[in-house]
Amino acid sequence: MIANFDAxxxxxxxxxxxxxxxxxxxxxxxxxxxxFTHAVEMILGCTGRVVVSGIGKSGHIGRxxxxxxxxxxxPSFFVHPAEASHGDLGMITRDDVLIAFSNSGETSELLxxxxxxxxxxxxxxxxxxxxxxxxxxxxxxxxxxxVAQEACPLNLAPTASTTAALALGxxxxxxVLDARGFGEExxxxxxxxxxxxxxxxxxxxxxxxxxxxxxxxxxxxxLAQALMEITRKGMAxxxxxxxxxxxxxxxxxxxxxxxxxxxxxxxxxxxxxxMHHNPRTVHQDxxxxxxxxxxxxxxxNQLLVVDGDGRLVGALHIHDLTRAKVI
Numbered sequence: 001m002i003a004n005f006d007a008x009x010x011x012x013x014x015x016x017x018x019x020x021x022x023x024x025x026x027x028x029x030x031x032x033x034x035x036f037t038h039a040v041e042m043i044l045g046c047t048g049r050v051v052v053s054g055i056g057k058s059g060h061i062g063r064x065x066x067x068x069x070x071x072x073x074x075p076s077f078f079v080h081p082a083e084a085s086h087g088d089l090g091m092i093t094r095d096d097v098l099i100a101f102s103n104s105g106e107t108s109e110l111l112x113x114x115x116x117x118x119x120x121x122x123x124x125x126x127x128x129x130x131x132x133x134x135x136x137x138x139x140x141x142x143x144x145x146x147v148a149q150e151a152c153p154l155n156l157a158p159t160a161s162t163t164a165a166l167a168l169g170x171x172x173x174x175x176v177l178d179a180r181g182f183g184e185e186x187x188x189x190x191x192x193x194x195x196x197x198x199x200x201x202x203x204x205x206x207x208x209x210x211x212x213x214x215x216x217x218x219x220x221x222x223l224a225q226a227l228m229e230i231t232r233k234g235m236a237x238x239x240x241x242x243x244x245x246x247x248x249x250x251x252x253x254x255x256x257x258x259x260x261x262x263x264x265x266x267x268x269x270x271x272x273x274x275m276h277h278n279p280r281t282v283h284q285d286x287x288x289x290x291x292x293x294x295x296x297x298x299x300x301n302q303l304l305v306v307d308g309d310g311r312l313v314g315a316l317h318i319h320d321l322t323r324a325k326v327i
Contacts, residue, residue, distance in 0.1 A: 013153065016151070017151040017159065020149060020150075020151040020159075020160050021151055021159065021160045021163045023148070024147040024148065024160040024161075024163060024164045025163060025164055025167045027147075027148070028144075028145065028164055028167060028168060028171075031144050031146075032143075032171075033144075035141045035142055035143060036141075036143060036171070036172075036175075038140070038141045039125045039141040039143060039172060040172060040175045040176055040179065042097050042123045042125060042140065042141060043069075043074060043097055043125075043172065043176050044176060044179055044180070046074075046095070046096065046097045046123070047095045048075075048093050048094075048095030048096035048097070048122075049075045049076060049077060049095075049096050050066070050069055050074055050075065050076040050096065050097050050098075050099060051066075051076070051077060051078075051079050051091065051092050051096050051097070051098045051099070051122075052065055052066040052069075052076060052077070052078045052079070052098075052099045052100075052101070053078065053079050053080070053081050053084065053098060053099070053100050053101070053110060053113075054081070054100065054101030054102060054107075054110070055080070055081050055082065055102075055107055055109050055110065056158075057103075057158040057162050058101040058102055058103060058107070058158075058162070058165065059078075059080065059081075059101070060162075061101055061162050061165045061166045061169065062078055062099070062101045062169075063078045064166060064169070065099065065101075065166070065169030065170070065172075065173065066078040068169070068170060068173045069172075069173050069176070072173055072176070072177040072182055073176075073177055073180050073182040074173070074176055074177075074180075077091075079091055079092070081107070081109035081110045081112070081113055082109045084113045085109065085112055085113055089113055089116055089117075092117060092120060092122055093120065093122065094120050094121035094122055095122075096122045096123070097122060097123040097124075097125060098117050098122055098123065098124050098125070099125045099126070099127065099169070099172075100114070100124065100125070100126045100127070100135060100139070101126075101127050101128075101165055101169075102126070102127075102128050102133075102135055103128060103129040103130075103145070103158060103161045103162075103165070104128070104129065104130060104133060105126065105128035105129070105130040105131075105132075105133020105134060105135040105136050106130070106133050106134060106135065107135070110135060111134055111135060114135065114138050118138065123140050124138065124139045124140050124141075125139060125140065125141045125142075125143070125172075126138075126139040126141075126142050126143070127142075127143045127145050127165050127168050127169065128142065128143075128144075128145060128146075129144075129145050129146040129147060129161050129164075129165075130146065131144050131146070143168050143172075145161065145164040145165045145168050146164075147160040147161050147164050148160075202287065202288040202289075202324060202326055203284070203285060203286065203287055203288060204282055204283065204284050204285070204286050204287070204288055204290075204291050204305055204314075204316060205284040205285065205305075205314070206288065206324070207288055207316065207320045207321060207323075207324045207326070208284065208305045208313075208314035208315060208316045208320065209235070209314055209315045209316070209317070209320065210313070210314045213233060213315075214233065214239065214312065214314055214315045215229050215230055215232070215233035215235050215237065215238035215239060215315065216229070216238065216239045216240075216241055216312060217229050217238050217239075217240055217241075217271055218240070218241065218242075218243070218271075218272075219240055219242065219248065219249070219270060219271060219272030219275070220270050220271075220272065221240075221270065221271045222267065222268050222269065222270060222271070223266050223267055223268070223269045223270070223271055223274065224267040224268070226238055226240075226251060226271040227256065230251075230253065235302055235315060235317050236252060236253040236301070236302065236317075237250055237251060237252040237253065237302045237315075238250070238251055238271075239279070239304050239312050239315060240271055240272065240275045240279075241311075241312050244311065245311040245312055246306075246309070246310040246311050246312070247279055247281060247304045247306050247310060247311070247312045248272075248275075248277065248279075249271075249272065249275030249276055249277050249278075249279055250275060250276050250279035250280075250302075250304060251271055251274065251275045251276065252276075252302070255274065255275075255276065259274060279304050280294060280298055280300060280303055280304070281303065281304045281305065281306045281310075282294055282303045282304075282305055282306075282316065283305070283306065283307070283308070284305050284306075284307065284313055284314060288321060288324065288326045289326060291303055291316055291321065292318075292321055292326060292327050295318055295321075301317060301318045301319075302315065302316065302317050302318070303315070303316045304316075
């Protein structure tokens with residue numbers, strides 16, 4: 001235990017920090033001006049890339065905003081202002097828009113490159129805590145991120161100010177993605193490794209069982225042989241197909257248990273007499289998440305996969321969807 005640690009003081013400071021930062025963000029809404037919509041229009045009209053820059057803590061915020069823009073449909077990347085002065089400025093073209101983050105608005109490394117950016121002809125959006133700063137005055141659109149105080153007890157460490165800058169950057173990104181009509185499928189394409197990407201980009205054909213892994217018998221197959229097929233393929237069911245390969249029925253372990261409740265020698269009975277007609281099916285080109293919905297709606301664990309003519313091309317078990325992390 002640290003000798004001077006006071007648990008009650010720590011909790012008090014934590015609550016105070018959260019309240020100060022919440023108040024800082026809340027105050028931003030009332031200070032939004034037409035400059036915000038102008039900034040959104042600049043980004044929407046950008047035919048190049050959105051370049052984000054900042055140094056220190058503002059640089060960390062800038063990197064996050066650049067990543068958010070890039071993942072929501074706006075090509076964007078971060079450039080460090082010091083590196084820009086030593087060659088990286090060549091990454092910026094007249095077709096680009098620069099978003100500059102600086103709480104003071106007087107960051108020397110940023111101000112050093114602004115004249116060149118303006119000379120190139122790129123657009124300039126700034127987010128600062130000082131509307132009267134040189135950076136704000138040089139900008140085509142300035143967003144006011146001023147805060148009443150930092151959450152730091154010394155009122156020195158960037159805390160509330162960086163939170164406010166991040167919130168304004170997020171507000172820009174959200175307004176832009178909405179104007180672009182950026183939707184779930186677009187998000188999935190830029191996040192293929194995420195849960196949403198798997199749900200929206202995985203098709204039945206990607207996870208279904210095919211070939212010899214699919215349990216399949218004819219209507220005339222004796223029940224005893226059909227049970228052997230179910231056992232071999234390990235799907236707790238078998239598809240029943242006609243001579244043309246069309247799926248006409250399904251027989252599951254549950255159906256077998258129900259049959260055994262009625263005394264009879266079932267071994268030689270043709271599977272066609274005890275199968276479920278008109279089985280639930282899914283097309284191989286449908287999304288895997290649609291297969292999940294069919295299973296959940298009908299309270300089943302297996303689906304037959306068919307082509308446009310109803311011919312059996314595969315089978316799907318709920319475990320296949322689980323392994324693929326679709327559910």
